[in-house]
Amino acid sequence: MKKDIILAGVGGQGILTIATIIGDAAAVAGLHLKQAEVHGMSQRGGDVQSNLRLSTEEIYSDLIRQGAADLIISMEPMEALRYLPYLNADGGVVTSSHPYKNIPNYPDEEALSAELQALPHADILPIEDLAKQNNLPKCANVVLLGMAAKHIEILSPEELRESIKRVFASKGEKVVEMNCQAFDIGLNAVTK
Amino acid sequence: MISKRLLLGDEAIALGAIHAGISGVYAYPGTPSTEITEFIQANAPEVRSRWCTNEKTAMEAALGMSYAGKRALVCMKHVGMNVAADAFVNSAITGINGGLVMLAADDPSMHSSQNEQDSRFYGKFAMIPILEPSSQQEAYDIMPYAFALSEQMRLPVLLRVVTRLAHSRAGVETATPMEQKPLNPDNERTHWVLLPGNARRQYASLVEKQAQLHASAETSIYNKLHHAERAPIGVVACGIAYNYVMENKPAKMGVPVLKISQYPVPEVLVKALADKCDVLLIAEDGQPVVEEYVKTLLGADYPVKGRLTGDLPRMGELTPDSVGKALGVEVGQSFTAAENVVPRPPALCQGCGHRDVYDALNRVAREYDDARIFGDIGCYTLGALPPFRAIDSCVDMGASITMAKGAADAGVHPSIAVIGDSTFTHSGITGLLDAVNDNSRITVVISDNLTTAMTGGQDSAGTNKFEAICLGLGVEPAHVRVVVPLPKNMEEITRIIREEIEYDGVSVIIPRRECIQTLNRKLRKKRAQE
Numbered sequence: 001m002k003k004d005i006i007l008a009g010v011g012g013q014g015i016l017t018i019a020t021i022i023g024d025a026a027a028v029a030g031l032h033l034k035q036a037e038v039h040g041m042s043q044r045g046g047d048v049q050s051n052l053r054l055s056t057e058e059i060y061s062d063l064i065r066q067g068a069a070d071l072i073i074s075m076e077p078m079e080a081l082r083y084l085p086y087l088n089a090d091g092g093v094v095t096s097s098h099p100y101k102n103i104p105n106y107p108d109e110e111a112l113s114a115e116l117q118a119l120p121h122a123d124i125l126p127i128e129d130l131a132k133q134n135n136l137p138k139c140a141n142v143v144l145l146g147m148a149a150k151h152i153e154i155l156s157p158e159e160l161r162e163s164i165k166r167v168f169a170s171k172g173e174k175v176v177e178m179n180c181q182a183f184d185i186g187l188n189a190v191t192k
Numbered sequence: 193m194i195s196k197r198l199l200l201g202d203e204a205i206a207l208g209a210i211h212a213g214i215s216g217v218y219a220y221p222g223t224p225s226t227e228i229t230e231f232i233q234a235n236a237p238e239v240r241s242r243w244c245t246n247e248k249t250a251m252e253a254a255l256g257m258s259y260a261g262k263r264a265l266v267c268m269k270h271v272g273m274n275v276a277a278d279a280f281v282n283s284a285i286t287g288i289n290g291g292l293v294m295l296a297a298d299d300p301s302m303h304s305s306q307n308e309q310d311s312r313f314y315g316k317f318a319m320i321p322i323l324e325p326s327s328q329q330e331a332y333d334i335m336p337y338a339f340a341l342s343e344q345m346r347l348p349v350l351l352r353v354v355t356r357l358a359h360s361r362a363g364v365e366t367a368t369p370m371e372q373k374p375l376n377p378d379n380e381r382t383h384w385v386l387l388p389g390n391a392r393r394q395y396a397s398l399v400e401k402q403a404q405l406h407a408s409a410e411t412s413i414y415n416k417l418h419h420a421e422r423a424p425i426g427v428v429a430c431g432i433a434y435n436y437v438m439e440n441k442p443a444k445m446g447v448p449v450l451k452i453s454q455y456p457v458p459e460v461l462v463k464a465l466a467d468k469c470d471v472l473l474i475a476e477d478g479q480p481v482v483e484e485y486v487k488t489l490l491g492a493d494y495p496v497k498g499r500l501t502g503d504l505p506r507m508g509e510l511t512p513d514s515v516g517k518a519l520g521v522e523v524g525q526s527f528t529a530a531e532n533v534v535p536r537p538p539a540l541c542q543g544c545g546h547r548d549v550y551d552a553l554n555r556v557a558r559e560y561d562d563a564r565i566f567g568d569i570g571c572y573t574l575g576a577l578p579p580f581r582a583i584d585s586c587v588d589m590g591a592s593i594t595m596a597k598g599a600a601d602a603g604v605h606p607s608i609a610v611i612g613d614s615t616f617t618h619s620g621i622t623g624l625l626d627a628v629n630d631n632s633r634i635t636v637v638i639s640d641n642l643t644t645a646m647t648g649g650q651d652s653a654g655t656n657k658f659e660a661i662c663l664g665l666g667v668e669p670a671h672v673r674v675v676v677p678l679p680k681n682m683e684e685i686t687r688i689i690r691e692e693i694e695y696d697g698v699s700v701i702i703p704r705r706e707c708i709q710t711l712n713r714k715l716r717k718k719r720a721q722e
Contacts, residue, residue, distance in 0.1 A: 010536065027198045027363055036360040037200075038303070039223060039648075044571065046538030051360075061439035061512040062360040062432075067524035081530035089526040102539065104578075107532035115532050171720065 002055035003154040004064045006083045009075030010100045011043040014141035017167075018073065019050045021145060025155045025163035026054050036062040045102050047079055054154050073148045075141060076100045077112055077124070092121040094148040096140070098128045123147055123190055130185055139182035146186020157187055196363035201353060204328040204364050205295060206231035208335025212291075213370035215262035216240035218250035220618065221647035222269030223304035224358035225297035229267055230650075238372070243644075245653040246589070246618040247272035251279040251294070258292040258348075259384065261376030263339050270298040270311050275589065275619070277314065283348045284318040285386060285394045289378040291339030292348040297358050300478050300509035304355075306569070306588070308507065310478035315350035315455065319398055321405050322350045322455040323414065324431035328362040330453065334414065336370065341408065345401060354477045356509060357432050402456070410460050414453035417461055423448050426469035427519070428462060430482055433475035436515040447519065457485045466490055473518055474498035477510050537577055545705035546572040548677035549639050550580040552685040552703075553608065556693065557582075563606045563693075564599055568592035568620075570612035571646045572639055583610060590619025596634045597627045606693040609636045614644040617654035621661060627698045628666040635692045636700045638662075639677070641707035649710040662700045671699035678705065 005022070009015040019035055026033045036051040051064045066085050072093045074080035080095035087093070095116065099109060116122055125147060131140040142164065149157040164183055168176045199207065206228045209217065217239060219229040233241045240257075244250035247268040254266035268276060273296050280294060296311035315322035323338050325331040331353065342349040382390045409415060419442070426448045429437040434451045442449050450465045452458065466472055474483040474496060483498035490496060497503040503518045504510065513523050540547050549572070557563035567573055567583030568591065575582040585595055592609035600607035611620050616638050627634055638658055644650040654661060662672045671692060675685045685703065692699035 011538065023198050023361060027196060032363070033198065034360055034362050035198075036356060039227070039359050044538040044541060044574065045536075047536040059362075060435040062356050062362075062435065063511050065439070065512045065516070065523070067526050078533055079536075082533045084527040084530045085525055087527050088524075091526070103534065103536055105534050107534060112532040115530055119527075 001154055002053070002057065003071065003152060004069045005052040005054070005071045005073060005152070006064060006069050006086055007050040007052060007073050008079040008083055009048055010079065010102065011045050011048045013075040013100070015048060015050055015075055018141050018145045019052055021142075021160060021163050021167050022052060022054070022152065022155065024167055025159045028163065029155060029159055031056060031154065032059045034059045034062045047082060049083065071148065071151050073144060075144060077116055078107060081112070081115060090121070092123070092151045093119055094123045094144065094151060096127045096144060097124045098126055125189055127186065130189060131182060134181065134185055136178050136182045136185075139179055142179045142182040143186040146183040147190050149183070149187050150190065196365050198361050199328055199332070199364045200227055200359060200361050201328050201331050201357035202227035202359070203231045204332040205335060205351070205353070207235070207364070207366065208332040209265045209293070210236045210239060211367060211369040212336040212339045213263055213372045214239055214265050215372045216254065216257045217265045217267060218244050218254040219267040220244050220247050220250055220272060221644050221650045222272050222297070223647055224299060224355040225267045225269045225295065226647045226650070227358070228295065243650050243653070247276040248279055251276035251283070254292060255279060255283050255286070255288070258288040258290040259378050260290065261378070262290040262373045263292075264290065265293050265295060267295040268297070269305065270296050270309050271305060271307065271588070272296070273311050273314050280314065280348070281318045282386060284320045284398055285391055286384050287346040287394065287397070288342060288348055289376070290373055291342040293335070293338045293342060293351050294348055295351045295353070298352060298354045298478055300354055306586070308478065310481055311350065311352045312455065312478065312481045315352070316481070318350070319402060320347045320350055321345060321408065322352055324352045324453050324455070325357065326431055326434040326451065326453055328357070328360070329364050330414070331357065332364045332366065334453070337414075345404065345408070347398070347401065352431065354432055354509065406456050406459065409454045409456050409458040412454040412458070415458050415461060416451045417465060418449045418451065419443055420448045420465060420468050421446070423469050425471045425473060425519070426450070426465045427473045427475055428452060428465065428482060428486065430476035433477050433510050433515065436510050436512045437475050439512040440516045440519055440521050442519070445519065452482065457482055457489070459489055462486055462489060466494060471495045471497060473503060475504065475510060475515050475518070538574060539577065540571060540574050541708050543708045544571070545641055545677040545703060546575065546639055548679060548682070548685070549610070549637060549703045550575045550582040552677070552682060552689060553610070553637070554580060554582050555682075555686050556689045557606070559690075560606055562604070563608065564596075564604050565608045565610060566592040566596040566599070568609070568611040568615050570615050572610060572612055575610070589615050590623055593620050593623035593627060593634070593636055596636070597623065597630065597632045600632050600634045601630070605633060607634045608693070609634060611636065611638055612645070613638060613640040613642065613654055613658065614652040616658070617652070621665065624662070624667070624698070625665045631697050633696055634698055635689070636698065638700060638702045640702050640704040642704070643707045643710045645707045645709065649707060649713065658702055667698050667700050671695055671697065672702070673699070674702045674704060676705055677703035
């Protein structure tokens, strides 16, 4: 079994934290893993992505092939669309609906939303609003991970929740609790 | 399975070096090499690891540690090799005492760089062994091997990686750490004093060692011929390109593969592969170094495919798709590119002091017919993009000051240089001395954010020393001006810029305000402690 996941967003939105949580869970589960990240100049408000590959078999390439990704998880709707050529025919998209407009020529929001909704498997949710309503404004990225948890399959939501506890352990109990809560909000938001 | 640690390629190199018993790491920050030194700083207090002023000082200090008998690692991005080249090339002539590994992190596709030069050329130029790991595990494993090879050959070893390996994580199994080496300075002065008489002998010894280096590459555990049966096409896969080849399942297609992770190119292995095949494909990230070599080795009649023949793209990093295509594997695409997507270039952070510097410079520059602003390497290079579009050049570390000087010599006025604090100490000081000695009519803006920001906020070598450095170089005290780049100070800043442009000589303006990223990080840390 394998899962090729593209994590997308804008520099500073916390996609590398999502990658760290999934990566830690995969390491503990004894899966093979490759996780290519973007560091450096793009992190200053540019588009960022991470190729995350999980498998029960040995993985060679750090990069995902075109048409091979099983899942795109995105903190931003336009960034979700950027990687469509990498998605396989049955692939899912889990994305925030909240546009991050730091460029003057951001596309028309309605057209963008329509293009996302036309995809065969897309979960589009206002994660920032969910995070804010629950007094967790800084945990929007973990809400998104919760939304995506059921699509990851090769790791269970329980394994991911355990990983959240380990990853945030150094930041104190309160931060762990907030992120676990954020994860559950995302997880439950898609079952409804 | 938990015994595996999840590590970036850079972190695997760092841990491998720590476990190989290094006593020092010497480096200047540069994407994608920065995380190596950061990991050593965070995890190995017994290893000397403070950032160096530039790559040349790093290389020389590492050579000094090697001279003293201890193992040293020196790390930089590919273009840093140009800065360190004098010391690097001559370290092959002196040879080494304690093991010395030079790590160069190349950046094909120029994710964070101004060119995609291939550091393997430097290794070949210096006539030393080159290692190029293909995976994070191999990057860890190869470190003790690299130091042992360096000590066996009495030569520095070049370790070359690319961005995709440096910045990708995988599980890594670790081994038992080795002890550091004892102090044991070399007493053989004729090796180290490169007067022509000694240098000729040393160079002859380097030339003589080449046969040994070739023999070592032929039998290296890191070079391996897979599935060498008769086939129409065979692949030579170098470093990380091996992964892209293997992703396309060559064994299923009956394609034999020669993996190369140690150079010089193992000629016997290449010929053995060529004998079984009608055509060879050379898959290598970066420039066609091995492709050119193999073409010469096999002669004009043997067909060799690669970047030079267009079977692989001439520039940019390889991908599993580009390598697959060269092997005749179809690229499976289910969705075409989306319509509602536009590029999102990086930008200076909101609240960044560089923004106020460019705002002020643009206001004043507009008052002149033909003001020119020469930029430099760092976050502030983003001042080239909208909304500022403020700089006319960005070439290499320190070039802002010297290009402004040359342009001023030619008659450009105002001729303004914008350089960051860390870039100024890296390579700007000598240029400023030239300008002072020539009394050039230039205005130098040292935009001081108290850190090396672009690479993530490392210590900057000149913090708290800039006024003293400029005065020491001979800039007139009245023309070393310090301002605080904030919108509320705009009137004062623009006035000072105007005054200094009108001064007939070298002036330095230092807008100083802490980087918003490092400031926020400190505040978060403080809050967490409360």
